[in-house]
Amino acid sequence: MNHVHVNDTTLRDGEQAAGIVFSAIEKIAIACLMDAIGIPELEVGIPAMGGSEAEAITAIVQKGLKTALLGWNRAVRSDIEASIACGLRRVHISVPVSDIQIKAKFKGKTNLVWDRLRDSINFALDHDLFVSVGAEDASRADESFLVEVAQFAESLGASRFRFCDTVGILNPLTTAQKVGKLVKSIKMPIEMHTHNDFGLATANALAGLQAGAVSVNTTVNGLGERAGNAALEEMIMALKRLYQVDLGMETSRLRELSQLVVKASGIPLPPWKAIVGDNVFAHESGIHAHGVLQNPQTYEPFSPDEVGWKRRLVVGKHSGRHLLTNLLSQHGISLNHEESQVVLDSVRHLSVQMKRSLTVEELIDVVTNRSMSHGIV
Ligand SMILES: CC(=O)SCCNC(=O)CCNC(=O)[C@H](O)C(C)(C)COP(=O)(O)OP(=O)(O)OC[C@H]1O[C@@H](n2cnc3c(N)ncnc32)[C@H](O)[C@@H]1OP(=O)(O)O
Numbered sequence: 001m002n003h004v005h006v007n008d009t010t011l012r013d014g015e016q017a018a019g020i021v022f023s024a025i026e027k028i029a030i031a032c033l034m035d036a037i038g039i040p041e042l043e044v045g046i047p048a049m050g051g052s053e054a055e056a057i058t059a060i061v062q063k064g065l066k067t068a069l070l071g072w073n074r075a076v077r078s079d080i081e082a083s084i085a086c087g088l089r090r091v092h093i094s095v096p097v098s099d100i101q102i103k104a105k106f107k108g109k110t111n112l113v114w115d116r117l118r119d120s121i122n123f124a125l126d127h128d129l130f131v132s133v134g135a136e137d138a139s140r141a142d143e144s145f146l147v148e149v150a151q152f153a154e155s156l157g158a159s160r161f162r163f164c165d166t167v168g169i170l171n172p173l174t175t176a177q178k179v180g181k182l183v184k185s186i187k188m189p190i191e192m193h194t195h196n197d198f199g200l201a202t203a204n205a206l207a208g209l210q211a212g213a214v215s216v217n218t219t220v221n222g223l224g225e226r227a228g229n230a231a232l233e234e235m236i237m238a239l240k241r242l243y244q245v246d247l248g249m250e251t252s253r254l255r256e257l258s259q260l261v262v263k264a265s266g267i268p269l270p271p272w273k274a275i276v277g278d279n280v281f282a283h284e285s286g287i288h289a290h291g292v293l294q295n296p297q298t299y300e301p302f303s304p305d306e307v308g309w310k311r312r313l314v315v316g317k318h319s320g321r322h323l324l325t326n327l328l329s330q331h332g333i334s335l336n337h338e339e340s341q342v343v344l345d346s347v348r349h350l351s352v353q354m355k356r357s358l359t360v361e362e363l364i365d366v367v368t369n370r371s372m373s374h375g376i377v
């Protein structure tokens, strides 16, 4: 793996998460920040929805960003007309490829897969558009049929093929097997689109890339349908740190981007959210804090400033004396061994009572209010 193309779909699949609506201003702000970070392509929405969605997409197009903008379409001519009306020059055309999806969407008529693809690809190419084709539910499709669809799309002039694990049922091994076969059967680049129903979206997308896919569809914070998609921040940092593929992006703005999407979506992050969560550089446990105080690498895979976040040392139920005395010394308080053990006992007691860690002010209070030495705490 030398280079990977990132095509972020926060503004399409991300916003499809139940209950989420981005305003036009929020969509534009997210697109502009992703552009500034250096994401090369954004799937900005679904023009066929019309109304405010089409207006927001048009407004993003008019921003003249460096990043390439893609509109999502069904294999329907009027959808592509709607993309053109928004000013988009790149269209993604999706077709169902598994039996279950063909039955639900095309009443089981497989001929419609060919007819709709032919008609919509030809129509898009007649309008000089870049065409990406999405194989919806590729992971559950008959493998030979999937190859036929991909070869058909390629023969018509499509430029990229999206392998979709629509309901997130693959694992890294099965992903690599399926994508590997597809890679051997077509020349056009393959894009990974994975879902997180079993918590494997990022791992599966990476497995697809290792098997020869060259593009990946991500969302900020892993937002998306049901359990979400492969998270942009996880993908960028995994590529950089685990695969030595540095995409040259401004990773120091990833936390800022994550927070922008938290605000716009109204969906808070779990504190343990990989890469950008509140707790991913927070250390409370005595043994961890002792290690981190000597060398942060003991318990951090990379430095927090690399993603625009910061390290926090937190005093609480699991803390030890080294952390405690370090925090207090920053406030001009020094304790001997015996005193620090007494303070630690009080911190544990308070922490258990309050079912949380202590703020620095509360810690100082423990030391200074003397309640501790009177045995009240
Ligand atoms: C896996 C994915 O994430 S796919 C993307 C899903 N995203 C969305 O659905 C969000 C945006 N969608 C919408 O706003 C609406 O669904 C619209 C505007 C696209 C269509 O709305 P409606 O006309 O009211 O249709 P509705 O959503 O109820 O049904 C979907 C229709 O699209 C058809 N369809 C679904 N996928 C495809 C496809 N890939 N190609 C062609 N037709 C398709 C269905 O068969 C159904 O057709 P029918 O109306 O002739 O029965």
Ligand SMILES: O=C(O)CCC(=O)C(=O)O
Binding pocket: 013, 092, 093, 094, 095, 133, 134, 135, 136, 137, 162, 164, 165, 166, 167, 193, 195
């Ligand atoms: O682009 C496509 O074809 C479908 C993408 C998608 O959202 C999915 O399959 O989950």
